[in-house]
Amino acid sequence: MIISIASGKGGTGKTTVAVNLALSLKNVQFLDCDVEEPNAHLFLKPRIASQLKVHVPVPEIDEARCTYCGRCREVCAYHAIAVLPPGPAKEGSILVFPHLCHGCGTCSLFCPSKAIREVDKEIGLIEIGDAGPVSFIHGCLNVGEAMSPPLIRQVKNYMNPTKTVIIDAPPGTSCPVIAAVKGSDFCLLVTEPTPFGLNDLILAVEVLRKLSMPFGVVINRADIGDDKVETYCREQNILVLMRIPFDRRIAELYSSGIPFVLEKTEYRGQFNAAFNLIKQETAK
């Protein structure tokens, strides 16, 4: 079973729920796919056994072969290559903008002079280890790198389907979230009962409906704010799997990087109950 934990809005407690759920269940593999700001390791404190650099392919031009025909510039949908043809007084030149490149490989395939080969550009790091009984993997995007989906996809290549896989997805509703949650059996959306929480929950629900993925909601700090999130879930027939009340102690534990189920063990049962509900939902 693959469960991803997402939230339209950041800071609603997505990582908290993911980490505490992981610690409450058995035979878990944890994937932190929030590669722009990975945080789960701060709570799970894994012992990292191996590290791998992650690369994407980018074109490299062999200027000795390049005739400045401009075919690569024409076929690149992302304007990642600029070609200046030679003039009477100057030589031609060609430039690659690696930050715009999506690594699609079109240019190298279409270069008539075979002047383009693909080389690896490092975009981040994957670390693999164990946090007690939980197998742990996370990706970490290099600072200054713009595109996280290729790294997210590579983290997911390490998924072990014999375990209960828990994916901590990035916030938002655009490409990185899709890359993270795609292929999950169930998505758990973490929200809070505020207008911001509701606004962003509605967006996240739209995403999951578009992906036709079963989902449910966890309301964090359920007793602050207003009741509009509850009303929305009722009207939309959305399953509320769990409500976590605001508790200053939980906030303090969070701030120090301590998963709250370690101290408030009664929540383990609630996370297991939520997990059983998820199993029922996905069996439908």
Added chain:
Amino acid sequence: MKTIVVISGKGGTGKTVVTGSLAALAKNKVMVDCDVDAADLHLLLHPRIIERHEFRSGHTAAIDGDLCKKCGRCLAVCRFDAIKPDFSVESFSCEGCGLCSLVCPHGAIHMQENVAGEWFVSDTSYGPFVHAKLGIAEENSGKLVAKIRQVAKELGEKNRADYVIVDGPPGIGCPVIASLSGVDCALIVTEPTLSGIHDAQRVIDVAGHFHIPVKLVVNKHDLNHGMTSRIEAFCREQNIPVIGKIAFDKTVVASMVEGKTIVEHVSGAIKEELCKIWEGLKI
């Protein structure tokens, strides 16, 4: 005209709440919400939309079933697993590179332009506001951010505004980079948690990478005094001014529920602190 962007790395640190208060405190400015993925600032500023524009960006492959001979060339070349075995395109996965349409020997694939979202110019009681809504599950949020920043800049120049104030997105990826490029100052709103510190450090590094000066605010500073001291210590080390510390207060949530900016909803210490933050931010 100066541009200030408010970012946080981690979501939920109170970035938009701070930006909302700046909207109420700063005079003669243009507000921009660059968190196009999950925009929230409009919930505080209550815009009246004046202009509405489509945001067209990127392409998606479309296969014409009548022309397709199922030769499999497209499937073999697509690096994004966007072509399904039944020769339909999974639009979520398609990055719009166009390789499939170039290699298809039967001309069965053409590239369709995406309507990737909408952007708006609005009027609010705090002045002009430029905002956007990225289509669900769309990419190119960085381009949409660049677009609305451009619009805000032109509007600001036309109005002879003193400031453009930008609410930035979470994370450190393409929309954040687009929000940061060329601004005069980045205000980082963080919280005294391990994750808050970790993410603030990363976003400070991104700002450094693009040579953007940084100032910092600690929100909910009294939730963990030890962590707050750690933030202050690393800011000292890196010469980052800490221009304010906001205490944890449930009335902040209450003001959000009311759809008001905090400075208008509360008085006392929090309001004073926010005024101090704005004074510290002025350039």
